[in-house]
Amino acid sequence: MTAANPRMTGLAPDDIERLHAAARAIRDRAPAQAERLIGEVLGRHAQHAEAQRLQAILFLHTQRAMQAIATLQQAIATHPHDALLHADLGNAYNTRGECDAAIAAWRRAVELDPQQAVPWFNLGRAFHGQGDSNAAVDALQHARALAPEILPAAVLLGDALVHLGHFDGAATHYRDALRLHPACGDAWRGLSNIKTVPLSDADADALSAQLQRRDIADSDRVAMGHALGKLEEDRGRHSQAFAAFLAANALQQRLTPWRLQPFEHYVRQALAATESLPAPIDATLGHEVIFIVGLPRSGSTLFEQILAAHPQVEGASELADLGIVIQQESVRRGVAYPQWVPQASAEDWHRLGRDYLARTAHWRTRRPRFTDKLPDNWKHAGILRAMLPGATVIEVRRDPLETAWSCFKQQFYSQPHFANDMDNIAIYLRDCRQAMDAWRTRDPAHIRLHRYEDLLADPDARIHALLDDCGLDFEPACLQPHQAARAVRTASAAQVRQPIRAGLAHAASYGAMLDPLLQLTGLG
Known part of the structure; x- marks a missing residue:
């Protein structure tokens, strides 16, 4: 946010800086400081949309979802055409597990501002979770068109297309994700799970190279290990496949031991x-x-x-x-x-x-x-x-x-x-x-x-x-x-x-x- 941000309209420079500082405090997990700063602004501007929105985000970060919902509903009553308020209301409902209400809020957000990528992504993720793969694909395609750099959108769109049997399209999005992040375990997992289309020798080289890195997340290492095992099995190299599966599962068992x-x-x-x-x-x-x-x-x-x-x-x-x-x-x-x-x-x-x-x-x-x-x-x-x-x-x-x-x-x-x-x-x-x-x-x-x-x-x-x-x-x-x-x-x-x-x-x-x-x- 900057002083020229239209969301700050109506605030004095000192109050704008207070909201900037509050946003940083939320990010840095200093809720008491954020609450004080936001409260000071709301004391002078009780119905300012951005101050109310930041207060709701603070409530969400401090496990007070019901207060977040109430705050956002109050703000929307005054600012019914504010797309960000509806988008965050969807997030708050989703935190409460109220999926239908979340979807309705995100739908309203993209109706008001179709250029918002995140609500489109959240809609796609919600539809995907409900099993509505066609609606998920539509929403995720919007998200990817608006923000192709959102890695989870590429992976989730691949998953939704797999569920519909559109395997070539799914592979395209998984490979887009790998161009963004070559060690993306979810993308490798998705490609590997298209079991009717084996991974290539070039994929084998890429997987092996990524697994040599020391700076990748354990979850990505597990997923790539399984993908490498499946690839080696398809090649008929069963001892190498066995070793890859064994290593991936041993790591996962250490991370999340089953009792x-x-x-x-x-x-x-x-x-x-x-x-x-x-x-x-x-x-x-x-x-x-x-x-x-x-x-x-x-x-x-x-x-x-x-x-x-x-x-x-x-x-x-x-x-x-x-x-x-x-x-x-x-x-x-x-x-x-x-x-x-x-x-x-x-x-x-x-x-x-x-x-x-x-x-x-x-x-x-x-x-x-x-x-x-x-x-x-x-x-x-x-x-x-x-x-x-x-x-x-x-x-x-x-x-x-x-x-x-x-x-x-x-x-x-x-x-x-x-x-x-x-x-x-x-x-x-x-x-x-x-x-x-x-x-x-x-x-x-x-x-x-x-x-x-x-x-x-x-x-x-x-x-x-x-x-x-x-x-x-x-x-x-x-x-x-x-x-x-x-x-x-x-x-x-x-x-x-x-x-x-x-x-x-x-x-x-x-x-x-x-x-x-x-x-x-x-x-x-």
């Missing part, structure tokens, strides 16, 4: 707590939902793609809503899940089921049923016969070694993650299967097991069986899932746009290198 004991304790608690549940008030509640659960990299994206080709089913991909509803109930009760499960009444479960359906209602605006493919939802499968008794649960299993090795090779966004360590993968896989076996025994009508290899071996028969298990009539389009026009928001976005075919096993190529993992996962 095995709490996980095992949770599984034991969940099995015990869900052994006896009250009969549901409405046995059909949740009929609209098809949960697809199991380990990541088990083929669940292909199963969802098959179901999403059905005219009655919307493929919603990986939704966090079930876990959020359970977490909110834990907060309300002041007791961790699953400890409160034995105290929950039929009325409680009915309420929670309706909460979940309300949160996911927008996935049923075009089609009456939808898939929720978050793999981690297996941890909650035991309560569904009380909470959403009409829902179908499809558990997908793949060969244990292939599953374990595919998890080890994949960089996951959510950290800490069990897949950074081979011992942890094996125990996680074992406990998941044992828990699902127990829950399927308790609710065999709604929890159905499907095997990935069986689907590849006989697609026609297994797709008929899948549709039967979901209570769906046969639909010929489900036999051609690669033709389904939808966004696919997982690392398998490229593979599921190819026809179903067998022969996709990779672990055997590593030979004795995977013998320890083979022994750990010897579940058959």
Whole structure:
């Protein structure tokens, strides 16, 4: 900001300098100084838009989002056409997790001033998070046109285009990001995840050179390590690939260690707590939902793609809503899940089921049923016969070694993650299967097991069986899932746009290198 900045109109030079100093104090994490300076200006100019905006930014920096929202709303009442106020109001709503309100505010900001790149980027990021990839692409293209130097916009636009199956366009934006920052791990991750288009020898040289640098972030080093491993695997250099994956996961495990004991304790608690549940008030509640659960990299994206080709089913991909509803109930009760499960009444479960359906209602605006493919939802499968008794649960299993090795090779966004360590993968896989076996025994009508290899071996028969298990009539389009026009928001976005075919096993190529993992996962 300078004295000529029109946002400072109406202020004396001393007050302009106070706001400059307040902005620096916010940046330097000196909130008391910033609050004093802004207060002095507001004492003389209570409705000055820029002073109110800086006060709201200060509130956001000091975890007072509700006060930030109130301040910005007050400022907008006086200055309704100030685009920056609307943009910051969107930021404040977003901090509170109020995504729809944030989107509305950012939309208004770009209506008032279409030349603002940041609100366009924030809109794109929000649409991307909601699974609206087409809207995300439109907003992010605006952001990139206005500010091509914004690195996250290039990466996120690449991700959104991948989800829509536009792989060449995605690669262009990932490579734009690499021109801005050659060690951008997210860009390398994006290129590597377009698994139908291998990286080149030039990419191998560039990756190796970047990994030799000492001035790169650990997160970038992890992502580039996974990309290098995938590249070496595609070249048939399996010992080099193995070394790259091993190094990347070892670093990630040091950065975000995953703890095995709490996980095992949770599984034991969940099995015990869900052994006896009250009969549901409405046995059909949740009929609209098809949960697809199991380990990541088990083929669940292909199963969802098959179901999403059905005219009655919307493929919603990986939704966090079930876990959020359970977490909110834990907060309300002041007791961790699953400890409160034995105290929950039929009325409680009915309420929670309706909460979940309300949160996911927008996935049923075009089609009456939808898939929720978050793999981690297996941890909650035991309560569904009380909470959403009409829902179908499809558990997908793949060969244990292939599953374990595919998890080890994949960089996951959510950290800490069990897949950074081979011992942890094996125990996680074992406990998941044992828990699902127990829950399927308790609710065999709604929890159905499907095997990935069986689907590849006989697609026609297994797709008929899948549709039967979901209570769906046969639909010929489900036999051609690669033709389904939808966004696919997982690392398998490229593979599921190819026809179903067998022969996709990779672990055997590593030979004795995977013998320890083979022994750990010897579940058959």
